[in-house]
Amino acid sequence: MATVTEGHARSQGKGAAGANKALASALKESGCSYASLALRVNDLGHRQGIDSNYDKTSVTRWLQGQQPRGETPGLIATVLSERLGRAVSPADLGFQRDQQRPVEGRALVYDEDVAEALHTLAELGSTDISRRSLLGPAPFVAGALANPQREWLLWLLENQNSDRPMRVSDGGPVEQVHAMIALFDQMDNHYGGAGVRTSIVHYLATEVVPMLQRRSTPPPEQRLLYAAAARLAAMAGWSSYDAAEYGLAQRYMTQALRLCAESRDRVLGGQILAGLSHLATNLGRPDEGVSLARAGIATAKGAGSPLGLMRLHAMSARGHAAQGNAARASEALRQAERQLDASRGADQESPWVRFLDDHYLQAEAALCFRDLGLAAQAERTASDSVKANADRRRRQAISRSVLATAHLQQNRLDEAIGTATEALDTLATVHSERSVQALRDFRRRLDSRRHEPLVHEFVRRSQAVLGAVA
Template sequence: MAEANTALAELITEAGMSWAGLAKRVNDLGADEGEAFRYDYTAVGRWVKQGQKPRGITPILLCRILSGRLGRTIQPSDIGMEGMESLAARGLRYSPDAETTLDTIRDLGAAYVNGAFNAPFIMAALAAPSRDWLLAAFEEVNSDRGPRAIGMHQVAGIRDMFSLFQELDVMRGGGHARAALVSYMNSTVIPLIRRQHEPDVQAALYDAAAEQAYLIGWMAYDDGEHGLAQRYLIQALRLSQAAENRVLGAHVLAGMSDQANLLGHTYEAVALARAGLHGITPHDSAACYADLSILEARALSSLGDASAATKALTRAENTFGTIDHDNEPEWARFIDRAYFFGEAANCFRDLKQPAEIDRFAALSIRECQEQRRARRGSLSQAAVAMAHIQRNDIEAAASRAKVVVQLTASVNSSRSLEAVSDLQRSLKPYSSVPEVQDFNRDASNLLGLVA
């Protein structure tokens, strides 16, 4: 016999809502998310009396409605619908069905916007998606759909939005406009992609959706929301397969490798970068191949394997020199001198080679200053500060660290904030030095504001 959902019933009563009124609010909010719900009081009755659990984003919308009425945060577990745990698991799955992937992306977005998603980064989930993507890439390497229709206004509009949000991420940090991109993805991109289209248009839409899912994941990563980022990146990888775009899939694997390395999963970071390298060639995209190579070098540097890291870095630098950005996709635009030489500087930071840090960081910083890129500038300036610490030139390190604080204050990026925290930890033994005290005051003010 079905059990009544007393928790939901009590909260509806406390909120002073009728079943019909609650159903109408769910329908209205669903429409904002691109869903054509047709709930009425009988549906709510089934949820309450029979304990039925609606699928998709409905539990999230119920929590949002009740939270607003009651003036406190209501979670799915509070209404007897512990659906978020299953969403957290579903987000880690590389589904054989692209439609299921779209459902997962939509539900992740709704959960994020409504403040109802909180799941950890799961290291064990990294292997299967990269394996499945690589197998699919080998199967599709000889596939030829012919040239795609170009100039499709729907796809062009989505790509224009991608360019706008990527620019905001590069210049202002991942926490700046992510909620707006999630809303656009759920309200515009996913409903559009579900319509009937010609095969070339459908593939192009999957391609554009994969780019945006990747960008949301990258922005979440930069903002320190690693569980959410991991799930978006896995779903973006699956959409790149639906679009039969191996290069974009390799780009997603680069992002996954970068995140894994940052979180200390260095062996997994190497494996993810190498999976991407096995899936493409430099002729497919020199920018992507160079990026995967430099990220392989980053992870190997974290492991302290100087020989293998230098080999990967040499391959990366040679490939980087062949990039023709006019023939690269829009998302590859950031793989430029500011980014590439900054990553190289971080390799040598981990290998404790200060002269090489200075050489590559200087190239990155010059580009960052010309482009006014504060986030990348803060990371490259932090590398120079670490080079000074490695030389035991503490006054110079503290002076450079103050520049990192100034740049970080102008962006919304947890990676830049972490760079400030790393410098504080590294300079802690020198806390009696006046220049270090000045830096610590500035850093404490900054970190206190965002705590």
């Protein structure tokens, strides 16, 4: 473990500018005490292998202008981002810009300089694969979702007349990257993202990012390459989610959105925002999920992709349903259905949304009905989804879990356990945290009936896949 002591910090001396007014202002606004800031910084540092012993005296020194050493400015920024509910960087807090601060912190930020964004993405991938410095799980930081959303919407305002995406030409690096995306997609659909995650990250960091860093690529091809790289970064995010690496999922999707701006592909931008929305809602921040879905709708509107808009309205519905707002969830689902009806078929859509269909909307609607307690509707919709998705194991596993919950909500325990057991069997071949989350949701609903033999046996058997009961 690296060690940060008060002596190390003092060796930096006071900043030339004197008192750190930016840090003082952020602390006051956040309501965070000196002691709680120091304690939280120590806690985050320990997760990353840094043995620090900061206290309220350390915070006083920082306020007096002392520049914390090493990775500490990034940790302070993470803590205050959480407290403020928005992303702040070390520079925002009056600390000197330090390119050596942890990549986990830099990857949460939508960097205006695309060269820096590429450097961050390559470093994130390299660190992720080697795990030399990412010793603990990177945390999901809900407060950091505001920065990429705001920066993207500002870009959108400034580029309202963005060009339509160009066709991928035959041959060349762009076609090769698209072929790899198709291969990763196929593996992901059959086995879940966790099983293919390392391959996606390695290919992105060691092959695709270096392509973008070359200056000899013609601008039209460069745009297409940025779009493909953004899609791969989003895939790295989804596969990280499937591996229960929630913080990494957030970071890859944030960087995907930044690369997407270089491609000027609004359909893809909307889909990346849909991914961030899904992540936020499923990790307990449906308010952020709705906000990100709205940003995606504003992005994709007028971009010629009804299927893309269908997914975004479905994500909005998911967020509203998780908050118990039945009226808004129902309206969002109606909007999603309208967009589905407006589509002229997958062949007329962007390649980024051709996987979307009525079965996708069924599966998402079933989750909405589950969260709203509409058991009969959830049962009907989830049952249709199970039948329609025999070749998509992850989606089928999720829909089976929703169907089991619908049975349970109607007090049909035998059917609920039978269906949940089928979902559990599916998870033996699908490495997907999204599927696991859906079945854990069902298992939590069994708490009041654990004394019944059928429930006791299911809980015992499920522990190998779902983990111990909390």
